[in-house]
């Protein structure tokens with residue numbers, strides 16, 4: 001924009017200087033006094049903001065017409081040692097823009113040329129600056145209005161776009177929940193049928209019994225996956241803070257439940273499981289979910305530890321938080337496997353061979369519950385030596 005405006009102004013100045021060129025001969029002899037009648041050149045330039053200077057061939061000022069710019073703005077002579085190629089010569093002196101042309105006359109049928117003098121057309125740049133500032137202001141205003149419009153439209157558009165997505169996601173989760181529920185009934189029927197058949201083992205061949213057991217195991221596994229999926233969907237569906245039913249949960253009660261359920265199980269596998277009881281600690285959260293979180297971690301610790309190993313649940317109090325760590329001396333997790341353990345359905349190779357019936361959702365559920373409670377979960381593990389899962393939760 002700036003370039004075009006200046007270029008246009010330069011073109012106009014050049015045209016003005018060229019119009020004044022034929023007068024140079026007369027100016028040299030008579031000055032400007034008698035010119036008025038012969039050429040109406042005064043009409044061609046804006047006397048208030050432009051000026052015209054005529055110089056002789058040595059660069060000495062002969063005459064001046066139009067706005068009387070301050071002398072300090074530009075030199076009163078044309079610099080010597082300029083060649084023909086240097087013209088037209090554009091220059092800005094402070095607030096004044098000038099164009100100087102050299103005037104030549106042809107001699108002996110155009111074969112030689114004589115320098116007659118110079119014409120300088122000058123113009124104040126104030127007007128251009130004024131226009132430029134007005135344009136800038138207009139552009140800034142336009143940009144601001146455009147930005148405001150874009151913001152308003154974007155917010156409206158985003159709201160319109162996100163609302164159906166949110167709604168769609170909720171519907172999809174509800175649908176998955178319903179599908180899982182629907183799958184439960186036929187699965188229960190299959191397991192009931194196989195159990196009835198197995199109960200009458202004397203009437204069927206041993207090869208059939210084996211097949212029925214395989215079917216039964218598969219059905220049990222499917223049921224577990226469906227149960228875990230339903231839990232995950234339910235937790236996700238109630239991710240809305242308003243829907244969360246949080247209360248003051250006693251950590252001691254949670255740990256006592258765990259103790260009653262898992263210490264005997266560990267003992268039956270010859271694993272020494274100890275749960276340290278803290279003093280009356282309250283956590284803000286959902287009792288059922290916090291129970292499930294600790295259950296999933298302790299279940300893993302017992303499942304992936306060999307007989308003769310140890311499992312320890314410890315509690316560490318901070319001013320605002322409590323850290324519950326579940327440690328074991330089990331098979332551990334490799335560095336390569338660690339980034340995947342919280343992913344849906346992911347199971348380690350060793351875990352698969354040790355325990356075929358897992359679904360790979362236990363840690364995903366644990367992670368989701370911790371997140372929902374605004375907490376943090378971290379793992380430290382050494383293959384062959386054991387693992388330590390730490391959960392940080394906010395105290396009441």
Ligand SMILES: Nc1ncnc2c1ncn2[C@@H]1O[C@H](COP(=O)(O)OP(=O)(O)OP(=O)(O)O)[C@@H](O)[C@H]1O
Pocket residue numbers: 228296300301304328330331332333341346347348349351352357358359360361362363364387
């Ligand atoms: N304490 C642990 N020691 C060693 N490996 C573990 C431990 N906890 C988890 N892992 C690894 O992380 C994987 C994922 O654990 P996650 O609890 O999600 O699934 P899972 O135990 O295989 O099956 P399930 O869904 O029935 O719990 C496990 O398969 C195992 O490889």
Ligand SMILES: [Mg+2]
Pocket residue numbers: 296299300358362363
């Ligand atoms: Mg597990």
